[in-house]
Amino acid sequence: MPADDLPIVLDRRGHEPLAVQVADALRNAAGSGALRVGDRLSSTRALAVRLGVSRTVTAAAYDQLLAEGWLAGKRGSGTFITAAPPIHRVRAHTSAVDEAGVGYRYAEQTRPAAGGGTAVRASSPVAASPESGLVDLTAGRPCLDVLDRAAWRRAWRAAADRPPARVVDYAGHPEFRRAVIDHLLRHRGLAARPDQLLATSGTTAGLDEVAATLPPGARVALEEPGYQRAAVTLEARGVRVVPAEVDSDGLRVDRLPSGLSAVYCTPAHQFPLGSRLSAGRRVALVERARAEGFLVLEDDYDGELRYDVAPLPLLAALDPDVVAYLGTSSKLLTPALGVGWLVAPPVLHARLLAARQRAAIRPSPAGQLVFTALAEYGDLARHLRRLRAELTERRQRVVEAITGTGAPVLGDAAGGHLRIGLPSARAEQAVIDGAALAGVLVPGLSEYHWGPARVFGVSVGYAGPTRGELDPAVAVVAEMVRRAWAQG
């Protein structure tokens, strides 16, 4: 039975939250065979409309089943039943989820079911190549091919040689903060002091801390399309997220509504569109921030990586009093260090630090020491040079593969992803599904919209795959893009 027709009866005055009821109904349907492995579920939006509940309810139900391991998928490529739960027994299959990531886990879990004769629909992402593994072209993966393992080991040894700290610094290791300040000055043109910087576990963790200082019900504008995990993080802190229009020059500053507490943006390399915020809009944004008293959250997740476009001054350099700057080592090196940073205006810095001290919560310091050693030995700078050369070449190969398909390649020569334009939502879904069938995971832009998608296409992350994986995977995407444009 397709999920669209599944009868779900909700008890609106019952004790159980609606999301739990929806999750239970879906789980039971899978357990009883009404839904089968490989069945694709309706979108959270469509199901919400059909059941007459808010999309929050259906999204929470899907999240629950995703976490339990009965579902797999991403917003762009649909959500599928991956395993049939024994009825009336909930058990979290989370270790499989975590170790392998969404794509691989899907392949893992459908394989035995398919072998046992259970129906797997043709649109199931990996049915055609269950043994090959998926190549993941999601943006934001690190490029491990150029990481010098000898330098990596040297840095860990240096970290090991330091006497273990008796008391841990809530702002982050002093040496780490100095190393980051130096990095920001050299690679991002930002002059800041170590006492303005806080170590974080990453950009989103830093955003979460800032969100906790905003008043309840604060309105924060976020680029649309944009980084949806930032929206989730803000909403979890009681913030109202307001979509902010983006064009090829980045955030439309003139269209921002009034009454904002903050604006979250990715000026160096708009995520996911790949454009820069123009110089004029940079000035306009910080001027509005100062005039209207809002905070600018500058997410500079891969700002160190630019190939043939000139960097523009950071917002934090234009007006450090109104900008909280967020950076990370996870795109430059690897998320395995779990290390990022936040440069904040004095009053915000003091509030964030006081909150950490009051609650005794701080980012784990171990990775900070490794990053510090990499920076101090010059290995970080050498790595950045190698990484820029590698990604420049990879980007060129992707551009060449797409040229001739009729599709525009969009986004600056920067970072680790580019965007391929597509004519419609249907074309986008066709590319995603076709690529998935051939074992390539490529996210659609609909995934990065909060509301209905306005921009269509796919985002191709070229940093994450190994050298051997990239070309065949991109060839698959190019072929699907060619077909999509041919069909119009």
Next chain:
Amino acid sequence: MPADDLPIVLDRRGHEPLAVQVADALRNAAGSGALRVGDRLSSTRALAVRLGVSRTVTAAAYDQLLAEGWLAGKRGSGTFITAAPPIHRVRAHTSAVDEAGVGYRYAEQTRPAAGGGTAVRASSPVAASPESGLVDLTAGRPCLDVLDRAAWRRAWRAAADRPPARVVDYAGHPEFRRAVIDHLLRHRGLAARPDQLLATSGTTAGLDEVAATLPPGARVALEEPGYQRAAVTLEARGVRVVPAEVDSDGLRVDRLPSGLSAVYCTPAHQFPLGSRLSAGRRVALVERARAEGFLVLEDDYDGELRYDVAPLPLLAALDPDVVAYLGTSSKLLTPALGVGWLVAPPVLHARLLAARQRAAIRPSPAGQLVFTALAEYGDLARHLRRLRAELTERRQRVVEAITGTGAPVLGDAAGGHLRIGLPSARAEQAVIDGAALAGVLVPGLSEYHWGPARVFGVSVGYAGPTRGELDPAVAVVAEMVRRAWAQG
């Protein structure tokens, strides 16, 4: 001018939050000389009463000034002006704060002021020994004297030899989770599966994640006296904290109110009183949790450390369906790893993991690898044996030093702290002030009360100081305690 008489005029219909106005008034008073370095401020409670505002307002103002570095102190020992800010200019002196911790920072910042002739009151904690540095007897510090540096370096090298992860596991490294599961089985008698466990940055960070899943306005009971940072963490998530009575058998389960969402407690070693939750109450607590549908948050911060008292079954072992178990490596090894763990019932585990995945926030993984290597090589077990022997002996030395002062030594032979009973709040303050004058930081039990203190005494952490520091510091405390009991 004593802070008690300082005129503070608040603009209750003004744009600025009241806390900001209070902080500004105090900062300006210090800048203008109305308050001088060394002046002791009223308690947040007293100031709140005088100004007719809530204590939240005054506490936030003090926190702000503490973070900015103009104030120093702890609730038990009072809050002091440490430096005179230039008027109309706020600058955060946070690096000094972070590197040294509160006690040392105080010494740092008063020294030049004292040298310059600024009045420093006699009750200022370190005026008598500004050059000696403070010995910190706060509970919860790690015992680095017994950490085998060769094993430490070996573990970091092993971590360095692993290929850096391309994708980071939101639940924590699989090997880390297996190592912790093994540790919990061997040392805490808890049989759990790796897929029930989440890596955290520490117990409070784990508590914060659980708090985020509670409904807004949820009521959570917390031991009184208890771990105030847990209360701060819960309140920051919109939780209403309800004090829960404690006696020499731990939490008074029979006195818990109804309508709770959760109960936070430290059953293995009540913090700060040092008692165990009795076996009967353990059963009663999980039975009430099951009957009334609340969650038990079992903070097992130092449960591995017991010397001559038998461990009782963990609440999480009695009924894993209603207990979230929180543990950490920071008391066993060092907070420098930034590694803890959380074992949760399936539905809560799935929710926590889904929240991490949605927001792309996870604990930094670097320290997990080091912990894993220490565990796998057997170094963690060897370290625990050495640590138990060392702390048994240290505890004995403290007990001997206090014997004869007339004061009762309270708390089980466990963990890294014990409690010295005192007859009154006045006696407690006298011991704290006297010890501080002699360069010893010892926290009073008033610091661990949410409301007015019900239990008087000081808590002596014997793990943190070096071997050479401990005996003289304890001799100071013993002398102060003797005087306090002599004066009655």
